[in-house]
Amino acid sequence: MLSDDFLYQLKQSNRIDSVMSSYVNLHRRGRNYVCLCPFHSEKTPSCTVYTDTDSFYCFGCGAGGDVIAFIRRIENLEYIEAVKFLAERAGIPMPEDAKDNEYSRLKTKILEINRSAARFFYNSLLSKNNEKALRYLASRGLSPNTIKKYGIGYAPNNWDSLKTHLLSQGYSEEELLAAAVCTRGRNGGIYDLFRDRIMFPIIDLRGNVIAFGGRIIDGSGPKYLNSPDTPVFKKSRNLFSLNFAKGAKSERLILAEGYMDVISINQAGFENVVATLGTALTSEQARLMAQYAKEVIIAYDSDGAGQQATHRAINILGQAGINTKIIKMEGAKDPDEYIKKYGAIRFKVLLENSGGAIAFELEKCRAGIDIETETGKVEYLKRCVQVLADISSPIEREVYISKICSEQNVSKEIIKAQTEALIKKRINTEKKLETTAIFSRAQTQDKINPEAMKFLKESKAEAGLIAYLFFNPDKLDYVLSKLPPEKFVTSFNKKVYEKLANIIKNSHDFSLSSLNSEFDVDEMGKISEIIVKNKDIAISEKEADDYINVLLGHKNNNAANSDLSDEDFINLVNEIKKSQHKMKGDFYE
Numbered sequence: 146m147l148s149d150d151f152l153y154q155l156k157q158s159n160r161i162d163s164v165m166s167s168y169v170n171l172h173r174r175g176r177n178y179v180c181l182c183p184f185h186s187e188k189t190p191s192c193t194v195y196t197d198t199d200s201f202y203c204f205g206c207g208a209g210g211d212v213i214a215f216i217r218r219i220e221n222l223e224y225i226e227a228v229k230f231l232a233e234r235a236g237i238p239m240p241e242d243a244k245d246n247e248y249s250r251l252k253t254k255i256l257e258i259n260r261s262a263a264r265f266f267y268n269s270l271l272s273k274n275n276e277k278a279l280r281y282l283a284s285r286g287l288s289p290n291t292i293k294k295y296g297i298g299y300a301p302n303n304w305d306s307l308k309t310h311l312l313s314q315g316y317s318e319e320e321l322l323a324a325a326v327c328t329r330g331r332n333g334g335i336y337d338l339f340r341d342r343i344m345f346p347i348i349d350l351r352g353n354v355i356a357f358g359g360r361i362i363d364g365s366g367p368k369y370l371n372s373p374d375t376p377v378f379k380k381s382r383n384l385f386s387l388n389f390a391k392g393a394k395s396e397r398l399i400l401a402e403g404y405m406d407v408i409s410i411n412q413a414g415f416e417n418v419v420a421t422l423g424t425a426l427t428s429e430q431a432r433l434m435a436q437y438a439k440e441v442i443i444a445y446d447s448d449g450a451g452q453q454a455t456h457r458a459i460n461i462l463g464q465a466g467i468n469t470k471i472i473k474m475e476g477a478k479d480p481d482e483y484i485k486k487y488g489a490i491r492f493k494v495l496l497e498n499s500g501g502a503i504a505f506e507l508e509k510c511r512a513g514i515d516i517e518t519e520t521g522k523v524e525y526l527k528r529c530v531q532v533l534a535d536i537s538s539p540i541e542r543e544v545y546i547s548k549i550c551s552e553q554n555v556s557k558e559i560i561k562a563q564t565e566a567l568i569k570k571r572i573n574t575e576k577k578l579e580t581t582a583i584f585s586r587a588q589t590q591d592k593i594n595p596e597a598m599k600f601l602k603e604s605k606a607e608a609g610l611i612a613y614l615f616f617n618p619d620k621l622d623y624v625l626s627k628l629p630p631e632k633f634v635t636s637f638n639k640k641v642y643e644k645l646a647n648i649i650k651n652s653h654d655f656s657l658s659s660l661n662s663e664f665d666v667d668e669m670g671k672i673s674e675i676i677v678k679n680k681d682i683a684i685s686e687k688e689a690d691d692y693i694n695v696l697l698g699h700k701n702n703n704a705a706n707s708d709l710s711d712e713d714f715i716n717l718v719n720e721i722k723k724s725q726h727k728m729k730g731d732f733y734e
């Protein structure tokens with residue numbers, strides 16, 4: 146248990162607005178701030194930061210909580226790790242007795258295993274019997290320095306060499322499975338996941354080996370095999386080589402398609418290059434890049450698939466607010482081949498001359514159309530309007546409209562009017578979609594408190610009381626004397642009431658943060674929702690009494706069941722059966 150004093154100091158040195166502003170752009174709105182939610186995709190901000198309660202809440206996806214809950218979510222950390230993270234950020238020493246929990250011990254163990262495995266692969270590459278692997282790397286033009294820099298290794302061609310090595314170091318089979326360096330076979334035994342592959346360790350910004358990518362040299366099997374997600378690794382929120390790219394301190398990142406491209410570009414002298422980890426670019430990765438760069442140059446393969454992926458990436462990067470450029474390679478299928486053929490200097494020229502995303506998309510509009518015919522020209526202009534409507538800067542839009550219109554010899558006014566009409570239409574559709582999402586969130590089943598739908602009135606009264614205590618902790622004795630926790634109807638609210646009462650009783654500085662150790666991030670979101678929804682209505686003592694009476698009256702309702710007619714009684718029983726069935730279903734979902 147962390148002391149109140151420590152938590153108070155931690156929060157004073159990590160104000161929620163200052164911490165959040167290093168992840169998102171905050172805009173002031175009255176006393177509060179709003180921002181685009183970093184936890185779901187949206188174009189109009191539904192995430193609010195409340196400086197008075199030092200908390201945030203997203204009306205779009207329900208994420209919420211205090212600064213610790215924010216860090217837990219965005220950095221994907223356990224409670225105690227998030228506290229450590231914030232303590233480090235502010236330079237506050239962690240209390241001696243802040244013991245790691247089991248999960249974070251497992252994470253530490255996995256990182257040790259990964260480091261040990263990376264060393265094992267590296268040593269296996271350099272030992273004599275691996276001519277094949279070394280020859281392959283030499284044929285790809287990798288220098289010994291690059292191999293060392295990236296810690297590239299080789300997984301031997303048998304089923305248990307890594308397993309035997311790690312077991313001999315004292316790790317258990319369970320731990321090897323958790324780290325996903327081994328996998329379980331049909332006969333129940335475990336074996337090495339990577340065999341006869343060139344191994345690329347994936348390293349995070351703190352220098353930890355968090356996963357591996359393995360490339361086949363020859364023979365059968367998938368060309369690339371990547372570690373599955375583990376407690377220390379989420380594919381969708383990491384990037385290969387970001388540890389080097391971050392150090393480059395460039396405002397610009399190069400996004401390549403795979404490990405070999407990244408290594409080759411890096412070896413040619415460009416440290417600021419990254420790649421996704423065997424999957425298409427995700428919005429989380431785009432937001433990650435936005436933290437380190439204002440501009441991304443996409444350097445994907447020049448084939449059809451690469452161009453398709455480029456188109457997709459432009460959209461995702463655009464949504465993250467990143468200025469995007471696209472490299473135009475001629476005479477090579479990928480950056481690796483280009484650099485080998487023409488050298489680093491010409492690659493640099495290529496980077497400098499990379500075109501904007503809009504030019505790339507406009508160019509694509511011509512595909513498959515004969516622009517010389519009337520119908521072809523109309524189709525082309527229609528497609529162009531779709532692209533032009535994506536441009537957020539009015540000046541830039543004007544420039545492109547003028548360019549296209551003079552090229553095609555058409556009236557600027559028409560294209561401009563069409564583009565503006567489309568922009569208006571899109572904004573309306575988006576607004577509608579986002580409102581519907583918020584509305585349906587309020588209507589649909591509540592995953593955190595599934596009983597709330599069944600006991601609407603009671604759960605509302607419970608929420609009211611929780612908020613009342615939150616803002617009036619001095620009223621605890623009064624409320625408790627009238628309403629013991631067992632009178633609460635829904636079990637989630639009951640737990641919140643119990644924990645809240647406990648913390649208020651035992652703490653001299655009570656805040657939302659005190660609840661972090663008891664609830665997970667989704668539950669913290671739910672608690673924030675209760676507080677946010679009640680924060681501006683200042684519940685009076687009279688209202689609190691009403692809520693108490695609703696809950697005290699709940700049992701009486703049940704006792705009154707004997708007065709029901711037989712028919713009503715059967716209906717009620719069926720209702721209860723149905724809702725219990727439904728609740729069970731949700732619980733095991």
Ligand SMILES: [Zn+2]
Nearest residue numbers: 182185203206
């Ligand atoms: Zn959200």
